[in-house]
Amino acid sequence: MPRSHSHLPRLFVEADLGAGGILTLGKDQSLYLAAVLRKGVGDEVVLFNGRDGAWLCRLTGDSKKSVTLAVVELVAEQTKPSDLWYGFAPLKSERLDYVIQKAVEMGVGTIQPVMTQFTQVHRLKTERLSANAVEAAEQCEVLSVPLIAPEIALGHLLDGWQDAHGDRKLIFADEGAASSSPVVALEQLRGQRLGLLIGPEGGFSDEERRKLHALPFVVPISLGPRILRADTAAVAGLAVIQAIIGDWR
Template sequence: MAEHPPFPSPKTRLYVDSPLAEGQAVGLDHERAHFLRHVLRLDKGDVVAVFNGRDGEWLAAIDGFGKGWCSLTVSAQRRPQQGEPDLWLLFAPIKRGRIDFIAEKASELGASRIWPVFTRRTDPNRVNTDRLRANAIEAAEQCERLTVPELSEPVPLDKALAGWPEERTLYLCAEAGHVRPIAEAMRARPRGPAAFLVGPEGGFQQSELDEICKLPFVVPVGLGPRILRADTAVVAALACWQALSGDWTAEDGDTRPPFRSPAV
């Protein structure tokens, strides 16, 4: 039997919204075309990897460039689509730069949904979701994940909680009060859909915190003896979840498989 030649190494990796299949043509916009041609100095025939969050990852060859465009032809599948952890992140928006960091690191750490929520102490009160999504896409391209997290439109926290699916545990990252260490709390819960809520700089109002803790799907957790900045708390919480319940779990040493959403 003849051996198939090895896949060529792609020059870069791009998220696209187009369907992906062998022979499929994919057009890139001005920004992506500029990046390939003028930043990476690629040319016709060079191979890139593309993914869309639905069809796995594919190799695609550059057909050519024009004024503000680039065309690709999809050739071979590099990886099939797989299920990923079903993990949401709700967080109170913080200042620009640090909020971009949250979107980037949440994408790298496998969050499936990123959802800014306005609490009573949230400052600022506006969120540039287009910029956050761009940061999440860039992080997904670089970290080799096969999806890009959903970026939900910001809403007041009470509105987000009003329609909450009760099968999804919401771990509330609280700085004080009756909280359990995060590892202890997570080991005590059955695996399933999960989310984290990280509050604003300065913390939640006490009355707001009391209301949240009364909800049956909320589990208050602590992230250690030190007071963490909001962006640090996001990274710490997501990393703990991945290590204990997500796709960092060593399946051969744990009889409970990592909880994953099904592949699209």
């Protein structure tokens, strides 16, 4: 029976990974392993970089400033990056962290902040978004960390959508639509490249909704009879896409 490595700490690194390699971690990750987790020489961890799969590594040096590891063996093949695009209006503090983490867990390939008329947050720390994506990938054994795309105004996103995304359809969670099942609308998109757009807490403005409904590549869907918070709508929208026409099938 294959040995399980799910109990081992997992860390994302930028360096290349391959059998026989020797890796030296930076100060923060070294401190985390040696001081926080109290890992020492001979202990094992799993490293991944989004390119080479997941590798079992063994500590050969445990300085709190500079942990060194020997790359031992491949324990999981690299997964193909997801093509699912996810755009959202940024939320405040912990709820923003939650949205990023859940998008990673739900199999998104690109995460793009979209500034709308009622967006609550107008200054984003890209480093924090990336750190949250990496942390979620480490915790959930995701090998392909999503790309964090630069923030963009909704109008610019829609005007340049076909140039940037080609024939990708944009699923629009329309809080103003009559309650209905999204199943039929989504089944018609089977096999196509997809994006999901979730609005801010206050919803899209009337002008924004009119523009979205007028565009041929936009597919409005309802997420049911209840008003959902933006972070809940994100999880619900990604879940129905993955369950009906995505990688849950």
